[in-house]
Amino acid sequence: MAIPISMPKLGMTMEEGTLLHWEVEVGARVEKGETLYVIESEKTEAEIEATAAGYLRHVYVEPGDVVPCGTLLAAIADAPDADFDPEAFRHEHDRATTAPEPSAPAPAPAPAPATDTRTEAGRRPVAPAARKLARELEVDLERIPGSGPGGRVTREDVRTYADLRASLVEVGGGVGLEVPRLGAGDPVLLLPGFGTDVSSFAAQTPALAEHHLVLGVNPQGVGLSDDPELDTHPVSRAAADAAAVIDGPIHVVGASLGAAAAIELALEQPERVRSLTLITPFVRADARLQAVTEAWARIAAECSPETLARALLPWLFSRDWLADDTARERGVRGLAASVARVRATALGRIAAGLRAWSGTRVDDLARIDIPTLVVVAGADLLTPNGAAVATAIPRAECLEVRQAGHAVAVEAAEVVTDRLLSHLAAH
Amino acid sequence: MSRKLSTGRAINEALAIAMESDPDVILLGEDVVGGGTLEADGVDEMGGVVGTTKGLVKRFGRDRVLDTPISEMGLLGTAVGAAATGLRPVAELMFMDFLGVCLDPLLNQAAKLRYMFGGKVRIPLTVRTLCGAGMQAAAQHSQSLYWITAGIPGLKTVIPSNPADAKGLLLAAIRDDNPVVFCEPKLILNQVGEVPEGDYEVPIGVAHLARQGGDVSLVGFGGTVPIALRAADLLAAEGIQADVLDLRSLAPLDEEAILTTLEKTGSLVVVDEATPRCGIASDVAALCVDRGFDSLNTPVRRVTAPHAPVPFSAVLEQAYLPSAERVVETVRALG
Numbered sequence: 001m002a003i004p005i006s007m008p009k010l011g012m013t014m015e016e017g018t019l020l021h022w023e024v025e026v027g028a029r030v031e032k033g034e035t036l037y038v039i040e041s042e043k044t045e046a047e048i049e050a051t052a053a054g055y056l057r058h059v060y061v062e063p064g065d066v067v068p069c070g071t072l073l074a075a076i077a078d079a080p081d082a083d084f085d086p087e088a089f090r091h092e093h094d095r096a097t098t099a100p101e102p103s104a105p106a107p108a109p110a111p112a113p114a115t116d117t118r119t120e121a122g123r124r125p126v127a128p129a130a131r132k133l134a135r136e137l138e139v140d141l142e143r144i145p146g147s148g149p150g151g152r153v154t155r156e157d158v159r160t161y162a163d164l165r166a167s168l169v170e171v172g173g174g175v176g177l178e179v180p181r182l183g184a185g186d187p188v189l190l191l192p193g194f195g196t197d198v199s200s201f202a203a204q205t206p207a208l209a210e211h212h213l214v215l216g217v218n219p220q221g222v223g224l225s226d227d228p229e230l231d232t233h234p235v236s237r238a239a240a241d242a243a244a245v246i247d248g249p250i251h252v253v254g255a256s257l258g259a260a261a262a263i264e265l266a267l268e269q270p271e272r273v274r275s276l277t278l279i280t281p282f283v284r285a286d287a288r289l290q291a292v293t294e295a296w297a298r299i300a301a302e303c304s305p306e307t308l309a310r311a312l313l314p315w316l317f318s319r320d321w322l323a324d325d326t327a328r329e330r331g332v333r334g335l336a337a338s339v340a341r342v343r344a345t346a347l348g349r350i351a352a353g354l355r356a357w358s359g360t361r362v363d364d365l366a367r368i369d370i371p372t373l374v375v376v377a378g379a380d381l382l383t384p385n386g387a388a389v390a391t392a393i394p395r396a397e398c399l400e401v402r403q404a405g406h407a408v409a410v411e412a413a414e415v416v417t418d419r420l421l422s423h424l425a426a427h
Numbered sequence: 428m429s430r431k432l433s434t435g436r437a438i439n440e441a442l443a444i445a446m447e448s449d450p451d452v453i454l455l456g457e458d459v460v461g462g463g464t465l466e467a468d469g470v471d472e473m474g475g476v477v478g479t480t481k482g483l484v485k486r487f488g489r490d491r492v493l494d495t496p497i498s499e500m501g502l503l504g505t506a507v508g509a510a511a512t513g514l515r516p517v518a519e520l521m522f523m524d525f526l527g528v529c530l531d532p533l534l535n536q537a538a539k540l541r542y543m544f545g546g547k548v549r550i551p552l553t554v555r556t557l558c559g560a561g562m563q564a565a566a567q568h569s570q571s572l573y574w575i576t577a578g579i580p581g582l583k584t585v586i587p588s589n590p591a592d593a594k595g596l597l598l599a600a601i602r603d604d605n606p607v608v609f610c611e612p613k614l615i616l617n618q619v620g621e622v623p624e625g626d627y628e629v630p631i632g633v634a635h636l637a638r639q640g641g642d643v644s645l646v647g648f649g650g651t652v653p654i655a656l657r658a659a660d661l662l663a664a665e666g667i668q669a670d671v672l673d674l675r676s677l678a679p680l681d682e683e684a685i686l687t688t689l690e691k692t693g694s695l696v697v698v699d700e701a702t703p704r705c706g707i708a709s710d711v712a713a714l715c716v717d718r719g720f721d722s723l724n725t726p727v728r729r730v731t732a733p734h735a736p737v738p739f740s741a742v743l744e745q746a747y748l749p750s751a752e753r754v755v756e757t758v759r760a761l762g
Contacts, residue, residue, distance in 0.1 A: 032666060053665060078759060129693045132721035148725070149762035155693055155724045 002075040002084060003052045004093045005036065007061075009069040010046060013182070013205045015334055016068045017041040024056045027080045037073070042206070055080040060090060068333045125152040137162045143224075164224055171244035178224040179245055180216045183209025186274075188251040188424065190216040191242055191258030193280075194354075195296055195347050196338045197222045200255065203413035207421060217245055221346020233353040235360075239264035249274040251424050255409060256280050256383060257350075263360055263389075266368050275427040276372040276393075277420055280406050282383040284359035289382050293354055297347035305340035306332065312339075316407040318379035331410065365392035373423040375409070375416055378402035397423070429591075432622040434615050435479045437590035438555070441597040442480065442517065444626050446487050449515060452601060455493040455506060456519030456555075460484045476521050477557070477616060499529035503554070507536045510552040510606070517601055522568045523558040523610065526575060537606040538581030552606040553597070558586075559650055559700050560737045560744055561614040569613070569737035569744075571649075571701035574710075576608040577678040584677040585631055586610040588652030590620040592675060595629030603631060614650025614700070614748075634681035636688065640668030643758050644688040644695040646711055648674035651698040651749055658698075658754035667758060677707055685711060686719045693724030694761050698749050703731040725761040730754050 007017050017039040024030045024037075036050040057077035061067055072093045077084055126141055130153045134141045137158065144161045146153035168176030180198055188208055192200045198216025208214045219238050221227035238261035242252070252273050254262030259281035266273045282289065292315050299308045309332045313322065316335070322328055372393045376386035383406060390398035399419050404411040432440065446452045459480045461473030474481025484492040495502040499520060506518035520526065526533075537550050560569040577584040585600055585607060587593035593611070600607035637652060638659050647655035652673045659669040670688045674681065689695045695715055699708035708729040715727045730749045738744050 127693070127724045128720045129722050129724040149760075152762065154762075 002057055002077040002082065002089060003054065004072055004089070005051065005074040005076060006093070007039065007067050007069050007071045007073055008048060010041060011182070013199075013202050013209075014041050014069060015199070015202055015337070016066055018066045019061050019063055019073065020045065021063045022056070022059060022074075023047075024050075026056050026059055029053075029055055029080075030076065050076065052076050054078055055082075057082060057084050058086045058089075060086070068337065070337065125150055127152055127154050129155040130158045133158045133162075139165055140226075143227075168224060168226070169245050171241045173228070175220065175226045175228055175241075176224075177220070177226070177241060177245065178218040178222075180218070182214045182216075183212055185212040186251065186424070187213040187215055187246070188253060189242060189246055190214060191238065191252065191254035191261050192216070192219070192222075193254075193256030193258050194293055194350060195300070195342050196335075197341045199334070199338045199341075200407075201253075201409065202334070203410055204253075204417045204420060207417050208424075211421070212251070212424065215245065215250075217242055218341075219346075221343045221350070223341045227343050227346050229349070233357045234350040235260045235264055235354075235357055237353075239268060243269050243272060246272055248272070251275045251277070251427070253277040253420065254279065254281070256282070256406065257354075260360065263365070263368070266370055266372075267360070267364055270368070270370060273370050275424060276368070276370050277375070277423060278372065278386070278389060279375040279409055279416070280377055280380055280383045281374060281386050281389045283362060283365070283385075283389060285354040285357055290351070290355050292382060293347075293351040297344065297351040300339065300342065300347050301344040305336040308339050309333075309336035315381055316405055317411055318377075318403055318405040320379075320403055321405065321411050331407075334410070362388070362392050365389065366394060368393045369395065371423075371427040372396040373419065374398045375419070376400050377404040377406060377408040377411075379404060380406045380408070382406045429621045429623045431619050432590050433617050433619050434587070434590045434593045434611070435477060435617065437594040437622045438479050438597055438611065439474075439481065439483070440622070441594040441601075442483060443486065445517070445598055445601045446483070446491060448626065449602075451513065451515040452517060453491045453493065453509065453514055454480060454483060454487075454517050454519070455495055455509075456480075456502060457495055457497055457499075457521055459519050460489070460492055460494045475519060479555075479611075480519070499525045500532070503529045503532035504536075506552055506554070507532045507540075507550065507606075510537070510550045511540060511548050515551045515601060517553045517555060520554055520556040522564070523556040523572045524567050524570045526556075526572055530575075533576065533582065533606070533608075534579055538579050541605070542581060549604040550606045551601075551604045553600045553603075553609055554606070555597070555609045555611060557613055557616075558610045559612045559614055560732075560748055561612075561650065562616075563739060563741055563744060564613070565739040566736035571612075571699075571732075573608070573610050573677055574701055574706040577680075577707060577710075578705075581606070582678065583607040583631055584610065585675060586612060586649040586677060587629075587675065588612075588615060588637075588647070588649055588673050589618060590615075590622045592629050592635070592673075594622055595627050596631070596675065598626065599628040599631050602628065607631070610649060612649035612700075615653065618653070629675065632676045632679040632681055634684035635673045635675055636670060636684070637673045638669065638671035640670050640692075642668045642692055642694070643761065644670045644672060644685075644692045645754060645758075646672045646674065646685060646688070646695060646697040647699075648677065648707070649700070651700055654749055654751050655698050655754060657751035658758070661751055661755045662758055665755075665759075669758070674707075674711075680710070680714075682714055682718065685714055686722070689715055689719045690722040693722055694758075695719075695723075696728045696730060696754060696757050696761075698730045698754055700732055700748055702734050703729060704734055706731065728757045728761065730757050 020038040032053040035047045054076035059074040259278040374390035390396045401412045506516045509516045645655040697708045697711040712727040
């Protein structure tokens with residue numbers, strides 16, 4: 001039995017890290033809590049402790065290598081000469097970590113849309129003591145990753161999860177949202193798009209955090225946030241949740257579905273919005289957007305996050321960007337990590353909600369009296385009518401990035417970041 | 428005050444104290460005097476197969492220390508009758524393996540009489556018996572059959588893990604008005620330890636927490652307590668702190684002590700030198716799953732002998748017995 005060691009994610013914006021050196025030689029003994037290796041990320045070195053005692057059995061990554069968070073770095077085994085198949089172990093690790101929950105083979109006949117096949121996977125092993133503690137602490141066992149043999153959820157796992165949960169922001173009705181924070185200054189609220197978490201703003205977050213307190217809102221069903229049955233369509237729900245997170249007037253930045261929510265927030269509670277930034281916004285989910293979000297939900301239920309990321313890529317990025325192999329593979333990794341943190345059940349409900357949504361009336365946009373920046377992309381297949389939003393909002397400026405797709409904040413990160421910073425500074 | 432004694436000498440001391448303090452206490456068994464006929468030749472008596480009762484005949488005389496014929500059925504039948512009619516006998520069944528030829532007096536007489544006579548008779552009988560492996564006594568003289576007596580309603584079964592407990596538990600057993608089987612594990616017979624002087628009892632039915640730790644509970648009794656304590660030392664070197672619970676009494680079983688340590692650690696390994704089926708280890712595991720289910724953070728594991736006769740070969744006998752290393756491996760694999 002070996003224990004995987006993988007590149008940690010030390011902050012909200014960390015996507016990859018450089019392994020600087022191993023502190024322990026292959027074959028040597030290491031105690032739990034002892035420094036095992038040193039990484040560098042975002043110009044900071046960090047000593048990483050061994051998460052278990054044992055012998056460093058195999059290393060997959062050499063000093064100097066740059067790898068995404070979650071990449072398998074090494075294996076710790078019970079004995080220095082324990083039977084060990086590095087490739088099989090890596091395969092097992094990658095399969096386990098790229099699936100947001102222990103993966104289940106999809107049933108042979110395709111299930112109806114919006115059903116979550118992973119709930120049919122059979123029961124995960126859960127220690128009785130963990131079950132009892134989860135009952136006492138009123139946390140959802142289904143959402144707790146298991147660290148025991150065979151993925152068994154232990155009492156410690158429940159406690160760790162409950163501690164994390166305690167950091168959630170309550171938005172009413174007993175629903176808690178994960179709201180990662182970074183930096184200090186005038187607060188900025190980030191609302192991610194359909195099926196992604198706040199890491200989709202990773203390119204903007206470090207620069208924003210130099211001047212602002214950045215509050216990223218992981219919507220319901222995303223990351224650690226709760227996933228109750230939606231009682232209303234996702235746009236107004238996301239807007240209400242965002243309103244519940246903030247106190248006074250705040251800069252609101254939304255992308256795609258997050259932008260649609262930001263528009264609703266600006267219409268419903270304009271006094272709480274200091275400035276608006278709408279990245280590839282939409283006011284109506286057209287047939288293509290509906291078709292893509294429904295496919296997205298279904299792939300998420302049936303396939304690995306990487307498969308989902310690869311299927312989404314052509315919808316999110318421009319042709320030029322896709323032509324760059326390096327950028328494309330980096331994009332797959334980042335997107336896969338982000339979509340892995342979204343529950344498939346939540347996606348199905350949000351997609352159904354979008355289909356039922358009647359949209360925001362364009363006439364209403366004229367009522368928005370808030371300084372607004374609209375970012376539109378010339379090669380945006382999903383929400384091509386962003387420019388109309390800019391025209392309809394009286395105090396809106398428009399930044400058009402011609403050579404970018406829907407994920408313009410990733411594809412043209414610098415341009416978007418610079419303009420966003422100057423927009424926030426001006427208001 | 429205390430001094431160091433072996434378990435065998437501690438038992439001998441308990442017998443002497445019991446006989447001194449109560450004239451109704453008698454000893455009977457095969458060779459409990461042993462060799463007494465040679466007194467005239469100046470040859471000392473054997474005092475039983477391993478010398479445990481040596482010296483008692485000189486002190487208390489032949490009326491109170493009785494050699495019986497080689498008939499366990501006759502010996503135990505006599506003892507039950509003596510207990511029912513006013514004496515407080517301590518019978519020695521040389522090896523627990525011999526239970527096969529004398530079960531009826533225990534199973535159907537000693538264990539049942541008080542119940543069937545509506546409480547009008549008491550059976551203050553103690554049966555001392557050597558049990559377990561570790562002396563190369565082979566398959567017919569090395570079994571741990573306490574699971575049989577512990578499973579019979581109306582019998583108590585106790586098993587010490589050290590000299591001090593052996594003395595106190597035996598005194599409590601002799602003074603109990605009910606039949607008690609007192610097991611003497613060969614693994615601890617020559618173990619030497621501090622034994623308090625004078626008259627004291629270790630209460631029957633109360634387990635003892637022999638070591639405190641918060642990560643895992645090791646439950647043992649008799650010869651497996653020293654094994655569990657050694658395992659706890661090895662585990663401590665790996666940063667795992669173990670509770671070691673010494674059951675001391677198999678019937679009645681201190682269920683609350685087991686459930687308390689389980690609740691504290693969430694993980695329990697029970698170590699028993701007997702065979703694994705229908706035994707004390709299984710009984711403890713069942714208790715954990717039944718009454719302690721919500722405390723379980725890992726599966727309950729049993730470390731026992733295999734389902735096989737005890738081998739004669741010293742090497743095989745060691746491999747047969749549970750070891751500290753096996754306990755450590757089992758704990759490591761709990762995850």
